[in-house]
Amino acid sequence: AQTVTQSQPEMSVQEAETVTLSCTYDTSENNYYLFWYKQPPSRQMILVIRQEAYKQQNATENRFSVNFQKAAKSFSLKISDSQLGDTAMYFCGVENAGNNRKLIWGLGTSLAVNP
Amino acid sequence: DAGITQSPRHKVTETGTPVTLRCHQTENHRYMYWYRQDPGHGLRLIHYSYGVKDTDKGEVSDGYSVSRSKTEDFLLTLESATSSQTSVYFCAISEIRSGKLFFGSGTQLSVL
Numbered sequence: 001a002q003t004v005t006q007s008q009p010e011m012s013v014q015e016a017e018t019v020t021l022s023c024t025y026d027t028s029e030n031n032y033y034l035f036w037y038k039q040p041p042s043r044q045m046i047l048v049i050r051q052e053a054y055k056q057q058n059a060t061e062n063r064f065s066v067n068f069q070k071a072a073k074s075f076s077l078k079i080s081d082s083q084l085g086d087t088a089m090y091f092c093g094v095e096n097a098g099n100n101r102k103l104i105w106g107l108g109t110s111l112a113v114n115p
Numbered sequence: 116d117a118g119i120t121q122s123p124r125h126k127v128t129e130t131g132t133p134v135t136l137r138c139h140q141t142e143n144h145r146y147m148y149w150y151r152q153d154p155g156h157g158l159r160l161i162h163y164s165y166g167v168k169d170t171d172k173g174e175v176s177d178g179y180s181v182s183r184s185k186t187e188d189f190l191l192t193l194e195s196a197t198s199s200q201t202s203v204y205f206c207a208i209s210e211i212r213s214g215k216l217f218f219g220s221g222t223q224l225s226v227l
Contacts, residue, residue: 033214045205045218052214091157095216101146101165101209102173103216107157 002027002094006106013082014114020067021077021109023092031097034068034075038088039108048090051075053097082113118142121206121219129227134193136222138206140186146209147189149173149181151202152221158205164189196226 004025013019025034036048051059051068058066063080079086089110095103118141128134138147149161150173160173162181170181178200180192193200206219 035216037216043203043221045207047215047217050213050215093158093216095209095214097214102160102163103148103207103209104160104174105158107155 002029002096002102002104004092004094004104004106006090006092006109008109009107010110010112012112012114013079015082015084017082018078018080019082019111021079021090021092021111023075023077023106025073025075025092025094025106027073027094027096029096029098033095033097034066035091035093035095035103036064036066036075036077037091037093038086039091040085040088045091049077079111084113084115087111087113119206119208119217119219121204121222123222124220125223127225127227128196130197131195134196134224134226136191136204136206136224138189138191138219140189140208142208143186144208144210145186146211147183148207148209148216149179149189149191150205150207151175151200152205153202161191161204196224198226200224201226 032053034051049061065078067076089108091108092106120139122137148163150158159175164170164183182190204222
């Protein structure tokens with residue numbers, strides 16, 4: 001069974017600083033995807049970044065980047081130059097890449113960016 | 116937003132009544148999902164579908180059934196709603212080409 005663990009229920013960071021959200025997972029699949037989604041107070045789920053497990057290069061999307069350590073099954077999200085609009089719940093997820101494309105999520109990290 | 120529409124956006128119902136939530140997509144995606152979101156539990160998969168009439172259970176499927184008679188619609192039914200099913204329900208689709216998951220806006224369901 002797949003599991004995803006986000007060990008930090010809440011975090012805060014000052015505006016313009018850098019913060020890292022942790023995520024560890026367990027899966028028996030060889031081919032899978034990893035995601036970070038944010039959920040602001042509007043409730044909408046927004047894709048932040050996606051990583052394919054077979055790619056060694058860490059994904060980057062503007063101020064967002066990941067540190068993907070496949071052997072350690074770790075997938076942390078780094079937010080650089082934090083902005084007030086980054087305040088949200090952040091969810092880490094793992095999705096099988098095969099026909100059975102179930103996606104399992106962590107419990108989320110609530111991030112507050114303070115002015 | 117990959118053309119996903121959930122209806123209704125809000126619903127209040129009484130214990131024991133049947134409830135059906137609808138997820139409609141306009142872009143012919145094969146994979147569709149129903150999640151519920153509760154404080155302290157994150158997003159939990161209820162059921163998912165990998166094609167017309169092809170569905171499977173997720174981690175919290177008890178008390179829920181689904182149907183997918185055509186590609187664009189994925190229905191979630193609570194046969195006899197209970198207060199424990201008060202939650203926010205999200206529909207999602209998986210875009211095969213990119214592997215990205217796109218979500219609907221959610222349905223707030225309250226069972227009194």
